Amino acid sequence: SQQGEEDPQALSIQEGENATMNCSYKTSINNLQWYRQNSGRGLVHLILIRSNEREKHSGRLRVTLDTSKKSSSLLITASRAADTASYFCVKRDSWGKLQFGAGTQVVVTP
């Protein structure tokens, strides 16, 4: 089974709007990472949040982590067409393996 299940599966917004996607996981984690994948390209690391952190920012990205609910959210503020991509949350399981979810496909229209 896949850890790090993203929700929604797909999201369509207009430029300037905010995009929020969520990620749930099943077992305890040391950290949770978010990656972006543009069509036809490899994944690019966006941000890492540790289990003892509740919120982290990087530019227009804001990530939150709620370990009691075993969930994380990624917010992209003031979205741009270039933000069109798939976004994955990734957690490292107790065996040390990085487990990817199915991803959220975000489409930002001008």
Next chain:
Amino acid sequence: DAGVIQSPRHEVTEMGQEVTLRCKPISGHNSLFWYRQTMMRGLELLIYFNNNVPIDDSGMPEDRFSAKMPNASFSTLKIQPSEPRDSAVYFCASSLAARVNEKLFFGSGTQLSVL
């Protein structure tokens, strides 16, 4: 740095043929990962190496798949014989170490089509 380099970018082959995918990790990175991505199964970890040694190959689908890392700057993933269900995008990624907080750097992938 050029990043993780994979070749070929695209591969089209016929069922039964041998396929070899290649990867050059980022210089200085100690860990290398092979992933497979399909619409149905998403991203699956096939195998990863630490200091050129295979650590976990439990994700390798079957004996038709094999991976090697003869040195710190080169790895191959071989499929022999290939089957249509092997069609996917294969990604190689590297990191400084397989430690908990290390992030992965991905190559651009090899799109494999087995006819």
